[in-house]
Amino acid sequence: MSTLVSNISNNGHTNYLDYKGKHDGLKGWIFSTDHKRIGILYLIALLSFFAVGVSFGFLIRLELLTIGKTIVEPQTYNAFFTLHGVIMIFLFVIPGLPAVFGNFFLPIMIGAKDVAFPRINLLSWWLYIVGGIMVIISILLPGGPADTGWTFYIPYSVRTGTNVIFTGLAAFILGFSSILTGINFVTTIHRLRAPGMGWFKMPLFSWALYATAWIQVLATPIIGITLLLIVVERVLGVGLFDPALGGDPILYQHLFWIYSHPAVYIMIVPAMGVVSEIIPVFARRTIFGYKFIAFSSIAIALLGSLVWAHHMFSSGMSSTAQFVFSLLTFLVAIPSAIKVFNWTATLYKGSIQLDPPMLYALAFIFLFSIGGLTGVVQGALSVDIHLTDTSFIVAHFHYVMFGGTGFGIFAALHYWLPKMFGRMYNKKLAKVGFWFLFVGFNTLYFPLFVMGWLGMPRRYYDYLPEYSIYHQISTVGSWILILGLIFIYYNLIRSLISGQKINDKNIWGGETLEWQIESPPIHDNFHEIPKVTSGPYEYKMNDEELEKEVK
Amino acid sequence: MIIAQSQFVKSVDFAFFFIIAVSVFFLVLITGLMIFFVIKYNRKRNPHAKNIHGNTGLEILWTVVPTILVLFMFYFGWTGYKEMSSIPEDSMTVNVTAQMWKFSFKYDNGKTSDTLFVPVNKPVKVNLSSLDVNHAFYIPAFRLKKDVIPGRQNTAWFTATEISSHPIFCAEYCGLNHSYMYTEVVVLSESDFNVWVNRGVPNIINAVDKK
Numbered sequence: 001m002s003t004l005v006s007n008i009s010n011n012g013h014t015n016y017l018d019y020k021g022k023h024d025g026l027k028g029w030i031f032s033t034d035h036k037r038i039g040i041l042y043l044i045a046l047l048s049f050f051a052v053g054v055s056f057g058f059l060i061r062l063e064l065l066t067i068g069k070t071i072v073e074p075q076t077y078n079a080f081f082t083l084h085g086v087i088m089i090f091l092f093v094i095p096g097l098p099a100v101f102g103n104f105f106l107p108i109m110i111g112a113k114d115v116a117f118p119r120i121n122l123l124s125w126w127l128y129i130v131g132g133i134m135v136i137i138s139i140l141l142p143g144g145p146a147d148t149g150w151t152f153y154i155p156y157s158v159r160t161g162t163n164v165i166f167t168g169l170a171a172f173i174l175g176f177s178s179i180l181t182g183i184n185f186v187t188t189i190h191r192l193r194a195p196g197m198g199w200f201k202m203p204l205f206s207w208a209l210y211a212t213a214w215i216q217v218l219a220t221p222i223i224g225i226t227l228l229l230i231v232v233e234r235v236l237g238v239g240l241f242d243p244a245l246g247g248d249p250i251l252y253q254h255l256f257w258i259y260s261h262p263a264v265y266i267m268i269v270p271a272m273g274v275v276s277e278i279i280p281v282f283a284r285r286t287i288f289g290y291k292f293i294a295f296s297s298i299a300i301a302l303l304g305s306l307v308w309a310h311h312m313f314s315s316g317m318s319s320t321a322q323f324v325f326s327l328l329t330f331l332v333a334i335p336s337a338i339k340v341f342n343w344t345a346t347l348y349k350g351s352i353q354l355d356p357p358m359l360y361a362l363a364f365i366f367l368f369s370i371g372g373l374t375g376v377v378q379g380a381l382s383v384d385i386h387l388t389d390t391s392f393i394v395a396h397f398h399y400v401m402f403g404g405t406g407f408g409i410f411a412a413l414h415y416w417l418p419k420m421f422g423r424m425y426n427k428k429l430a431k432v433g434f435w436f437l438f439v440g441f442n443t444l445y446f447p448l449f450v451m452g453w454l455g456m457p458r459r460y461y462d463y464l465p466e467y468s469i470y471h472q473i474s475t476v477g478s479w480i481l482i483l484g485l486i487f488i489y490y491n492l493i494r495s496l497i498s499g500q501k502i503n504d505k506n507i508w509g510g511e512t513l514e515w516q517i518e519s520p521p522i523h524d525n526f527h528e529i530p531k532v533t534s535g536p537y538e539y540k541m542n543d544e545e546l547e548k549e550v551k
Numbered sequence: 552m553i554i555a556q557s558q559f560v561k562s563v564d565f566a567f568f569f570i571i572a573v574s575v576f577f578l579v580l581i582t583g584l585m586i587f588f589v590i591k592y593n594r595k596r597n598p599h600a601k602n603i604h605g606n607t608g609l610e611i612l613w614t615v616v617p618t619i620l621v622l623f624m625f626y627f628g629w630t631g632y633k634e635m636s637s638i639p640e641d642s643m644t645v646n647v648t649a650q651m652w653k654f655s656f657k658y659d660n661g662k663t664s665d666t667l668f669v670p671v672n673k674p675v676k677v678n679l680s681s682l683d684v685n686h687a688f689y690i691p692a693f694r695l696k697k698d699v700i701p702g703r704q705n706t707a708w709f710t711a712t713e714i715s716s717h718p719i720f721c722a723e724y725c726g727l728n729h730s731y732m733y734t735e736v737v738v739l740s741e742s743d744f745n746v747w748v749n750r751g752v753p754n755i756i757n758a759v760d761k762k
């Protein structure tokens with residue numbers, strides 16, 4: 001053991017990509033407990049699942065190009081949107097930023113060598129992979145892929161002959177992966193901050209991950225329990241949810257949304273953290289309202305746990321419940337609005353450079369604002385009655401989840417990938433990719449707002465002629481969007497192989513700790529654990545400049 | 552679109568367009584400011600940034616103003632909803648049965664139909680029940696939607712205000728032919744409706760009805 005320790009400490013100063021631990025080659029990756037390598041493992045898996053999810057999305061839109069059958073039968077279409085939802089939500093958006101960039105950068109940003117429980121971290125990656133593979137296998141097993149939508153509403157989900165149980169089990173396992181990541185991050189932030197790294201000296205991405213981690217730990221077990229209750233019902237015949245056994249389908253909906261609404265914040269809060277990192281760096285000034293941004297993440301986590309039933313306004317709840325859940329839904333919009341205002345104010349009197357990460361961050365603000373504001377529209381009870389379960393909802397959550405989290409992930413990729421691999425992508429091509437993605441995105445999703453207001457229900461294989469034009473525009477948008485994704489993938493992957501090497505530690509002029517270390521970082525992250533004396537976005541040179549001018 | 556097809560349309564559309572108007576205002580404000588700042592404080596034009604750590608007055612302003620606005624939005628949504636949930640005593644009742652993948656309607660006199668015929672300007676109460684899985688009874692033109700859930704009876708009501716016909720959709724996913732779970736509501740004048748509802752109904756019930 002002692003020889004091993006000395007061995008590791010000897011090459012702890014080599015770059016983490018070349019580092020040799022107990023294992024070599026592939027094993028050196030899939031059994032590595034280095035938070036950076038685990039982050040990369042997640043990244044590879046995540047981008048692969050994303051590509052699969054996008055393919056299903058493409059097929060959904062293609063089927064909807066014309067009235068009646070375009071490419072597939074209804075059963076296949078129903079499986080497409082179920083798989084699209086399950087893969088995107090459980091395998092891409094929920095793990096998304098915490099698992100990849102949280103793993104890689106959280107320890108570095110707070111001045112730590114690793115997360116608190118490196119082995120549990122590896123376990124959570126393995127659980128994620130097992131869950132992901134199960135989702136893919138469910139497509140191939142006899143019975144066929146689940147056709148219930150990602151919400152698995154009972155009683156349909158217990159009537160259908162498709163592989164629902166298997167897919168549900170996959171979600172159960174993925175839930176554990178998420179809980180473990182959450183526990184790890186909470187502990188890491190509490191215990192492993194470098195000397196001097198007080199709570200209010202932490203970068204805002206860490207604050208966002210902290211709020212997210214608590215939701216992961218507290219909310220995810222509920223979906224686990226719900227899935228277990230379904231097993232109890234099926235195996236022991238205890239009537240819980242299925243009216244055929246004397247159960248209540250509404251109870252299932254409550255339990256499902258008690259998790260799945262907070263899950264929306266698991267998805268979006270880390271992306272808000274990314275934007276809070278990028279804006280000050282590319283405006284080259286202190287962030288406006290640091291504490292308000294930090295606390296609004298916590299407020300979202302708290303309030304966001306109390307609004308789940310807004311997904312069920314048309315289900316026939318009591319008026320009191322409707323009243324409370326509608327009111328709280330409106331209030332949860334406030335902390336998000338506070339963030340948006342503070343980000344915008346951070347641009348004021350900055351010195352702004354529109355590099356690709358900044359483009360994505362600004363697009364995030366725009367698209368997330370549309371997503372958030374249309375969420376407010378649905379908070380109004382009478383309006384929600386009309387809009388719920390129409391394509392308006394589909395548009396709303398794609399603006400939040402893709403326009404928000406998705407663009408946040410692309411912002412993070414363009415911001416941090418050069419640090420992670422020490423190689424730079426082509427900035428011009430990155431901007432071309434961005435514009436295709438942005439234009440395609442709006443062409444794809446905006447028409448869904450309009451036709452949703454006009455009454456087009458969601459999860460429809462076919463539609464009335466009056467909705468044709470919106471469906472056609474939307475499908476064309478999906479092609480533009482995918483073209484953008486191809487540019488982005490090509491550019492980023494090419495950069496890892498043959499991108500220009502960067503020697504500069506700090507390519508963007510950031511002041512958080514990851515910009516003070518090598519690109520790519522060494523195995524131990526820091527040659528010496530740093531002593532932190534100032535906040536994350538101080539930009540003291542601005543004040544010095546100002547003093548000079550005054551003189 | 553502009554003609555109110557049911558008595559809910561006015562309040563729902565008012566709440567909707569009020570929120571949309573406020574939203575568009577804020578979206579234009581934020582986007583406009585972003586673009587303006589990006590141009591004005593471009594690094595080429597403005598090489599040196601100025602540090603501003605925050606401003607408590609502004610923070611209070613942009614917390615309080617949106618809070619007041621959302622309380623108004625909440626109020627408009629709530630009053631509209633209250634109207635939807637208070638069913639008038641003198642409503643005519645129609646029993647709606649949903650199953651994979653059709654709706655059927657049964658009237659008090661025993662008349663059944665696959666299309667929903669209703670008289671104009673008369674409150675109609677629908678009792679919603681499902682024979683199998685969750686469905687939702689949705690008439691976009693009336694701004695009316697209610698889930699139809701097996702094992703419990705939901706109710707809803709509306710007053711159609713124009714002689715016309717409109718689609719009825721199933722809005723809660725219910726499997727293979729969910730998108731074909733479609734029928735129409737046909738709004739007739741009171742006299743046309745009375746003729747229709749009594750046509751082909753067994754005589755005994757007819758006689759009872761005429762009394």
Ligand SMILES: [Cu+2]
Binds near residue numbers: 260264307308311
């Ligand atoms: Cu929600």
Ligand SMILES: [Cu+2]
Binds near residue numbers: 649685725
């Ligand atoms: Cu249905």
